[in-house]
Amino acid sequence: NVKLLVTVGGDDTASTANRIARFLEMKRYPIANIHVPKTIDNDLPLPAGTPTFGYESAKDKGAVIGRAVYVDARTSGNWFVLAAMGRSAGHLAFGIGEACHYPMIVIPEMFNKTEITVGKIVNLVISSIIKRKIMGMDYGAAVISEGVFHALSEEEIRKSGIHFTYDEHGHPELGKVSKAHIFNDLIEKKLKELRLKVKSRPVELGYEIRCQTPIAYDLTYCSELGIGIYKLFTEGRTGCMIYVDSEGNVSPLYLRDLQDPETGKIPPRLVDIHSDKFASVVENILNAVTPADYEAAKAYVPDPETYDFHKILNWN
Template sequence: MKKAIAILTGGGPAPGMNSVVGSVAKTFLQKGYQVIGLHEGYSGLFDPTPRTTEIDFLLADDIFNRGGSFLKMSRFKPTDKNFAEDFNLDFFVNNNIVLLVTVGGDDTASTANRVAKFLAEKNYPIANIHVPKTIDNDLPLPNNTPTFGYQSAQEQGTSIARTVYTDARTSENWFIVAAMGRSAGHLAFGIGAACHYPMIVIPEMFNRTEITVEKIVNMVISSIIKRKMMGMNYGAAIISEGVFHSLSDEEIKKSGVTFSYDDHGHPELGKVSKAHIFNEMIENKLKELGIKVKSRPVEIGYEVRCQTPIAYDLEYCSLLGMGVYKLFEAGDTGCMVYVSQAGTVEPIYLKDLQDKNGKIPPRLVDIDSTRVQMVLDNILNYVTEEDYERARIFVKNPEAYDLANILEWK
C-alpha cells in the first residue's frame, strides 16, 4: 500500500490555509505519497468514521490561491478521556499514514503538542508536523517572523480602516473601530499604524496598570480632546478585542456584556460587537462631559479571515508547505515548521515552547520596541502635561486624560 499523509486545519480561518494545504499536497504527491484531507479539525482524529477527502494534484492546484479553507475547520479540543478512549489509530493504520500535518494557531499548536507526546508515549510510528497560522500573529516564531495569514488580514483590515478614516475626515465624525486579536494587539496596532489613527488601544499598553473600562474610554477621550485642540473635529480609534480578554470579571460586568465560551475556555468575542460596546460607553462619557462629537462603531473581524491571500502569504505558505516535506524527510516530528526571512527551513519543537501546563504562550506586541515607541510618540494624538491649560476648555481635570497618567507610564 502506498504511504500516505493526513492534513487537518484547526481553529479559525486565516488567509493562506488553502495555500499551505495545496503546497503540502503538491509536494508529497510528487514524491509518491497519497494525501488525505481530514475535515472538522481534531474531532476527526477521535471519530470512528472521520470525514475525509483524498487530495489529488488537480484539487491541490485548484484550491491553492483561494481564501477560506477547503478542509472544514473546528475548534474541537480533545480531553484526556478522548485520548485514552477515542483516538482513532485505525484511521492511521488502515490508510498507511506516516505523517499528520496540522495547520492552526496557538490552540491548534498546543493540541498538536499533546498529539505528538501521545504518539511518542504509545510508540506509534507517526510523525507530526505543525504549520503555524493566525491573523493574530501571536505564535512565538523567531526574529519577529509573522504567522501566515497576518499580512493578508492586515492588508484587508487596512483597506477597511483607511476608508473609515476618509469617512471620518469627510463627515467630521469619529469612528470607534474594533479589530480581532484575542491575546495580543498585533493586528489592531498594525492597522492603526498603517492608517495613522490618532488612538490605538491594545492590551500590551497596560503593562504597568490593570486594564479597566474607564481607562480604555479615557484613552479615546484623550485623543478626541487633543484633536479638538489641533482644530480637528474628526478621527478614529482602533481597539484590539484582546482588551476584553484581559478585563477582570468585574470589569466585564461593567461593560454590560455576557459572553459564552468556546471549547478552549476563551470568551467568544466574535458573537458580540466590541466596537458597538466601546462606542456606546464613549458616547455616554462624551455626553457626561458636554463634548459634542458624533461617533460610529465599525467591527473589523470576520471580514479579514477568508479573503484571498496576498502575494506575501502565497509565497510564504508555499515555502511552509514545502518545508513540511523537508522536515519530514530529515526525520523531524513534534515540531512546527519555521521559514526564516531568508527562506531557510528549520524545526521549532513544540515541547520547547510550552509552559508548565503544556500550552504555547502567545507572542505579544513589544511595547518597548523602537517601532512601537515611534508610533506612540509621533502618530498618536493624546493629552500630555503641556496641554493641561488648553485642555481645560473641554474638561475640568485634563490630568485624568493624560495618556501617561492613564497607563501609569510616568
C-alpha cells in the first residue's frame, strides 16, 4: 500500500519536504515524497533557465501594473516607488523591472560587496532621479525587492521605522506592511533634505499578482508537473523535486543533493548578477550617476560621488 505525499511551495517548504523524505526513509515507511517547485519567487534551485511554477504569471501581472504606473509617471511628471514580493531573492523585482525598462531596480543580490543599508537603498533611487534630471526627464519609476528587508540588520530595521512580526521560520512577516510606503517615505525625506522638488508615489505589488489567472505557459507547465509526478511515482522515485525541462522531459532532483549539509535546508536560487543578462540591464536600461555625470550632477547635489551607482554598491 505505497502512498504518495506531494509537497508544494518554495524553499522553506522544500526544506520541510526534505526532512519528511529523510524521516520516511529512516523509518522505512512505504510513502513516496515528491516536491513541486511552486513559488512566484522563482528561488528554488532548478537548472538554469527553468522557472518555478507561478513565476511567469506573477511577472506578467506585475509587468502589466508596472507599465501602467510608468505611463502615469511620464504623463504626470512624477516618480513611483514599487515594491515587489520575493523574500529570499530578487527575481520578481528584476523580471518586472527588466520587462518595463525601469530606470532603477534594487534587489538584495546587488549588495554582494557591501552591507545592505537603508541609506544605500535610498541613494540608489536618488542616483536614478538625478541621472534622469541630467537626461532632461523629471519622471521615472523604481522597483525594489522586499528581500532587501531580510538582509537588513536589526539596527537598520529600526532606522526604517517599522516594527515587524515574525513567522514560525523567523522571517519578518513582510506581507503585513506596505514596503512601498516605507521606501517612499524614506526617499521623500531624503529628497526634502536635498531640496529636490520631486513628487513620488508608492505602489505595492502584493498578493494580487500571485492570485491572477495563470498565463498559458504556467497552465501548460502545471499540467506537465502533475503528469510528471505520477511518472516519477510509478518509477519508485521519492525524496525528490520534480523537474520538467523545456522539451517536457521529466526527471527527479533529489533533495539530499540540493540541501545545505550543515542546516539541511534547501538554499534559495539567487539572481545571477554575473550573467550577461544582468550586465545588459545595468548597462542599457538602468539610469544612474557615473563619474561622467559628476559635473552636471552638481546642479542638484553638492556631492555627486555619494550617488555614484558603482560606489554605492562598492563595485569596481
